[in-house]
Amino acid sequence: MAGSYTVYFGPQHPGAPGNIGFKLELEGERVVKAELIPGFLHRGFEKMIENRKWENSYVLSYRFCVEDPDSLEVAYAEALDKVFRVEPPEKARYFRMIQAEFSRIASHMFWVHFMAGSTGLRTPAYWASAAREEILKWFAWVTGHRVYHNFSVPGGIRGEVPEGFGERTTQLTYLVEDIVKDVEKALLGNRVFKRRTRGVGVIKGDVALKLGATGPVVRGGGLKYDTRKIAPYERYDKVSFEIPVGEVGDSYDRALVRFREVYESLKIIRQAVLEVRRGEPYRVKVPLTAPPGRGYARVEAARGEYTVHVVSTGGRSPYRVRFKSPSLPLLTTVLNYILENEEVTIADLPVIFASLDPCAPDIDR
Amino acid sequence: MVLSTIVKSIEYMLKRPYTRLVPAKSRPFKTERLRGAHLLDMSKCTGCSMCQLVCPANAIDMVEVEGNYPQNPRRRFPRIDLHKCTYCGLCVEYCPFNALYMTSITGFELYTRDKKTTLKTPLELSKVDPSLITVRREMLAVKEVKPGG
Amino acid sequence: MASVMKRLVNWARSRSPWMIHYCAACGAIEFPMLVMSPLDWERYGYMPVPSPRQADFIAGMGYLTRKTVKLMINLFRQTPNPKYVVAGCNCTATGGLYWDSYATFKRLDDFFTVSGWVPGCMPMPDDWTALLVDLRRQVEGGLKRDVLKDFESYIKSVEEEERKWAKEYYSRSQPPVNYSFKETYPECEENYPDLKLCVTSVGREKLRSVLGELKSKGFQLLLNIDAVDYPKNGVIELYYVVENTGDGSQMAVKTFTPRGDPVVESVHDIYPNALYIEREVYEMMGVVFRGHPDLRKWILDGNWEGPPPLRKDVDTASYVVKTFYKGDRYGR
Numbered sequence: 001m002a003g004s005y006t007v008y009f010g011p012q013h014p015g016a017p018g019n020i021g022f023k024l025e026l027e028g029e030r031v032v033k034a035e036l037i038p039g040f041l042h043r044g045f046e047k048m049i050e051n052r053k054w055e056n057s058y059v060l061s062y063r064f065c066v067e068d069p070d071s072l073e074v075a076y077a078e079a080l081d082k083v084f085r086v087e088p089p090e091k092a093r094y095f096r097m098i099q100a101e102f103s104r105i106a107s108h109m110f111w112v113h114f115m116a117g118s119t120g121l122r123t124p125a126y127w128a129s130a131a132r133e134e135i136l137k138w139f140a141w142v143t144g145h146r147v148y149h150n151f152s153v154p155g156g157i158r159g160e161v162p163e164g165f166g167e168r169t170t171q172l173t174y175l176v177e178d179i180v181k182d183v184e185k186a187l188l189g190n191r192v193f194k195r196r197t198r199g200v201g202v203i204k205g206d207v208a209l210k211l212g213a214t215g216p217v218v219r220g221g222g223l224k225y226d227t228r229k230i231a232p233y234e235r236y237d238k239v240s241f242e243i244p245v246g247e248v249g250d251s252y253d254r255a256l257v258r259f260r261e262v263y264e265s266l267k268i269i270r271q272a273v274l275e276v277r278r279g280e281p282y283r284v285k286v287p288l289t290a291p292p293g294r295g296y297a298r299v300e301a302a303r304g305e306y307t308v309h310v311v312s313t314g315g316r317s318p319y320r321v322r323f324k325s326p327s328l329p330l331l332t333t334v335l336n337y338i339l340e341n342e343e344v345t346i347a348d349l350p351v352i353f354a355s356l357d358p359c360a361p362d363i364d365r
Numbered sequence: 366m367v368l369s370t371i372v373k374s375i376e377y378m379l380k381r382p383y384t385r386l387v388p389a390k391s392r393p394f395k396t397e398r399l400r401g402a403h404l405l406d407m408s409k410c411t412g413c414s415m416c417q418l419v420c421p422a423n424a425i426d427m428v429e430v431e432g433n434y435p436q437n438p439r440r441r442f443p444r445i446d447l448h449k450c451t452y453c454g455l456c457v458e459y460c461p462f463n464a465l466y467m468t469s470i471t472g473f474e475l476y477t478r479d480k481k482t483t484l485k486t487p488l489e490l491s492k493v494d495p496s497l498i499t500v501r502r503e504m505l506a507v508k509e510v511k512p513g514g
Numbered sequence: 515m516a517s518v519m520k521r522l523v524n525w526a527r528s529r530s531p532w533m534i535h536y537c538a539a540c541g542a543i544e545f546p547m548l549v550m551s552p553l554d555w556e557r558y559g560y561m562p563v564p565s566p567r568q569a570d571f572i573a574g575m576g577y578l579t580r581k582t583v584k585l586m587i588n589l590f591r592q593t594p595n596p597k598y599v600v601a602g603c604n605c606t607a608t609g610g611l612y613w614d615s616y617a618t619f620k621r622l623d624d625f626f627t628v629s630g631w632v633p634g635c636m637p638m639p640d641d642w643t644a645l646l647v648d649l650r651r652q653v654e655g656g657l658k659r660d661v662l663k664d665f666e667s668y669i670k671s672v673e674e675e676e677r678k679w680a681k682e683y684y685s686r687s688q689p690p691v692n693y694s695f696k697e698t699y700p701e702c703e704e705n706y707p708d709l710k711l712c713v714t715s716v717g718r719e720k721l722r723s724v725l726g727e728l729k730s731k732g733f734q735l736l737l738n739i740d741a742v743d744y745p746k747n748g749v750i751e752l753y754y755v756v757e758n759t760g761d762g763s764q765m766a767v768k769t770f771t772p773r774g775d776p777v778v779e780s781v782h783d784i785y786p787n788a789l790y791i792e793r794e795v796y797e798m799m800g801v802v803f804r805g806h807p808d809l810r811k812w813i814l815d816g817n818w819e820g821p822p823p824l825r826k827d828v829d830t831a832s833y834v835v836k837t838f839y840k841g842d843r844y845g846r
């Protein structure tokens with residue numbers, strides 16, 4: 001056909017969602033098909049974990065989604081709890097929730113860079129980076145590292161929480177809430193942003209689910225679907241929170257849902273902090289060899305449902321560990337569904353990428 | 366809406382800057398339990414190789430050193446490659462003799478033009494300033510032992 | 515006069531080093547902190563630029579998968595002189611935590627000369643400032659450009675060896691099937707009520723019809739296909755994990771395929787996202803999905819030429835130690 005091209009997009013491109021490429025088929029300005037080219041971040045985690053031992057395999061477990069590592073850390077720790085048939089102390093359960101929720105907020109704040117960058121707004125990105133920085137500083141204070149925390153381990157959490165944990169954490173939630181409110185106003189309230197995102201990348205929740213997506217993409221499409229509610233893990237059944245949903249399912253709704261989620265996460269943290277007290281037991285010992293069996297965990301991460309499937313045949317190492325990534329359907333089936341049903345131009349493409357918020361390393365593993 | 370953002374921006378401009386100074390002058394990023402480079406107490410280490418076994422990054426190997434160490438007759442001590450270590454702290458946690466510590470030394474002090482300098486011999490590891498110690502074994506090891514249920 | 519001019523040029527250069535905006539690996543996650551609010555590297559004149567043709571240096575931020583290294587070399591070639599290479603994170607320097615990964619190269623200095631290393635896993639943004647200051651100083655002092663080393667024969671020799679291994683692997687005969695399997699569908703074989711998960715098993719001939727039936731019952735979301743290899747029993751187990759979008763309960767449909775003939779029917783017409791998951795299982799485990807329109811290497815393309823790496827009898831760790839560390843697993 002006249003005027004149809006094939007163009008390679010990414011991975012070295014500021015609009016690309018991370019280190020990942022696309023082969024785009026264009027008709028004039030319109031993108032008709034996008035074929036994913038992954039593999040730039042492939043390390044072979046599932047193989048490497050088999051080479052590690054039970055006691056140090058968790059160091060690898062969370063590294064394939066760097067933006068949101070703690071959801072995976074919690075998921076892997078929980079799966080190993082099942083393998084070893086231990087019950088971590090209550091305090092550890094609540095702490096894991098705090099960790100996962102802070103990680104979700106940090107991840108959503110990282111997403112603001114991406115979303116604001118692709119719509120041409122720099123200011124909210126700067127403010128969001130301050131919110132993220134505050135959270136990472138908190139992590140460094142509690143766990144000893146900013147990004148890779150190594151704190152949720154099989155059998156509980158790794159150490160005692162520091163002095164003044166409750167007050168500082170609660171204070172932080174209010175500080176973050178203030179910043180996030182500003183960011184929301186500056187981003188969602190902006191006319192340019194509304195024009196760029198309203199009606200762009202529409203997908204309904206039930207359609208997205210059928211295509212394999214979970215998380216904010218489904219909730220933005222108006223479906224109340226969240227693993228924290230339908231199959232509560234840790235102590236999510238003991239705290240009260242809402243599941244925010246959008247209406248239309250366009251990029252704006254997904255952005256809105258992410259901001260609303262941040263407020264719900266902060267609510268969860270404030271409730272969970274009350275249960276984490278210094279001096280209570282935080283960890284039970286797990287043996288060095290595991291009994292044969294199966295461990296399985298499902299958690300709701302910032303991008304959707306992660307599942308971890310651990311197969312043990314006894315011995316010192318995991319036999320097989322399999323992770324499920326929520327990002328893979330976003331950039332394949334969901335993206336192509338949007339391209340088929342909508343006139344998407346090249347200029348809209350980064351906006352759609354950003355609003356789907358995939359995590360590139362998590363596709364490649 | 367845009368106006369309120371501008372007002373907010375001006376407000377921020379009048380506040381104290383959020384930007385940190387060059388860390389050479391102040392080090393606000395170092396926290397009390399930061400996991401950084403190691404310190405080895407050569408008067409406690411018995412050369413049991415536990416740290417070598419537990420290290421997920423294979424950063425530790427055992428080397429022989431000169432000198433007289435009564436608790437360690439084979440004089441084998443861990444050598445740590447700080448350019449391989451992931452700073453997980455497992456070696457500190459699993460050392461049965463409390464010989465390893467972590468300090469607040471991170472990439473800022475370890476920055477180098479020559480990669481060879483970050484492979485630390487036991488002697489170099491034992492000469493680190495003990496006042497920088499951040500992580501000790503008591504902070505990580507399990508205190509409460511309950512049978513699995 | 516000439517030397518004054520030269521010093522002036524060096525001074526000017528050191529005040530505006532621009533980095534190629536290429537977020538190569540996990541170390542990039544701390545870059546927004548470095549670029550934006552808390553550390554604001556524009557104070558030092560640094561800036562990320564999208565195009566390599568305007569850039570001065572390229573940063574290796576983390577593990578170097580083979581595909582990424584090839585791309586980095588391309589980018590480096592497009593950058594005008596003088597150009598520099600710097601490295602952060604441990605995986606760039608020695609392989610780091612991923613010392614046994616089959617898909618990464620271990621050292622950046624196998625490919626480039628490197629002007630500065632920031633150790634850490636991952637380095638904090640403040641750690642990077644040590645590099646920023648030092649790179650500026652080096653450039654002002656008249657740092658010569660970094661150059662490409664001879665990399666082509668190296669990459670080629672590694673890939674050649676893998677191809678040889680793959681050939682040898684496929685010519686090996688497979689162990690006989692010695693595996694007990696009982697079909698339990700529609701009953702659960704294992705039940706985990708707290709996770710709302712039920713593991714059931716069916717023969718591979720009936721897999722398609724069972725999944726079709728489950729889908730009409732409300733299990734509309736295919737989460738994953740998990741493959742577990744048992745060389746001792748001569749089989750590969752497959753778990754199709756589906757989720758009921760009504761109540762959130764999950765069903766893992768277990769089936770198996772002999773290793774000698776690893777073929778199952780594709781289910782991509784029932785679950786559209788199976789198209790991509792099946793492709794991944796194919797390249798990682800060597801399971802062939804009959805009826806799949808486009809079964810090819812995808813994630814491993816350009817990363818790995820050897821036999822399916824996730825099979826249990828493929829020992830990638832010792833291969834990596836042999837190829838990249840010259841046989842010494844503590845080497846660097």
Ligand code: SF4
Pocket residue numbers: 419420421422423424425445449450451452453454455456457
């Ligand atoms: S901190 Fe972790 S990676 Fe580093 S030497 Fe110790 S065990 Fe190995």
Ligand code: SF4
Pocket residue numbers: 409410411412413414415416417442443459460461462463464465
């Ligand atoms: S440091 Fe500790 S674990 Fe390592 S060899 Fe010495 S005594 Fe053993």
